[in-house]
Amino acid sequence: xxxxxxxxxxxxxxxxxxxxxxxxxxxxxxxxxxxxxxxxxxxxxxxxxxxxxxxxxxxxxxxxxxxxxxxxxxxxxxxxxxxxxxxxxxxxxxxxxxxxxx
DNA sequence: TGCTCCGATCGTCAAGGAGC
DNA sequence: GCTCCTTGACGATCGGAGCA
Numbered sequence: 001x002x003x004x005x006x007x008x009x010x011x012x013x014x015x016x017x018x019x020x021x022x023x024x025x026x027x028x029x030x031x032x033x034x035x036x037x038x039x040x041x042x043x044x045x046x047x048x049x050x051x052x053x054x055x056x057x058x059x060x061x062x063x064x065x066x067x068x069x070x071x072x073x074x075x076x077x078x079x080x081x082x083x084x085x086x087x088x089x090x091x092x093x094x095x096x097x098x099x100x101x102x
Numbered sequence: 103t104g105c106t107c108c109g110a111t112c113g114t115c116a117a118g119g120a121g122c
Numbered sequence: 123g124c125t126c127c128t129t130g131a132c133g134a135t136c137g138g139a140g141c142a
Contacts, residue, residue: 053126055113061129062111 034042 050126051114054115054128057127058113058129061127065129
């Protein structure tokens with residue numbers, strides 16, 4: 001199923017040149033000595049680099065989240081065991097107390 | 103066997119925070 | 123203010139399970 005804008009997902013391969021109308025050159029760009037084509041190439045490179053970094057960051061983020069969830073699950077298991085043990089201990093003490101009281 | 107549904111995973115966008 | 127990082131949200135894709 002495609003996005004409402006057409007047959008291409010909105011986020012995909014959106015040309016960086018869309019930020020500026022065609023033929024418009026940024027007057028105060030740091031590399032003002034570059035031709036418009038060079039500027040476009042630079043923008044493309046920057047975008048690709050950013051996407052690549054974010055891709056990696058997202059992977060790492062998901063890995064950390066998974067690890068965190070696993071830790072929490074382990075903790076739950078440990079606490080459940082502790083709880084079980086304490087309940088049994090309490091039961092045993094109650095039994096002992098009852099028999100002594102008789 | 104083709105179809106549908108569902109959960110997992112991925113890439114991307116956008117917002118917000120931190121450091122400079 | 124700008125840049126970079128982190129992360130929630132979203133849509134796309136894939137693989138497996140269940141069904142007609």
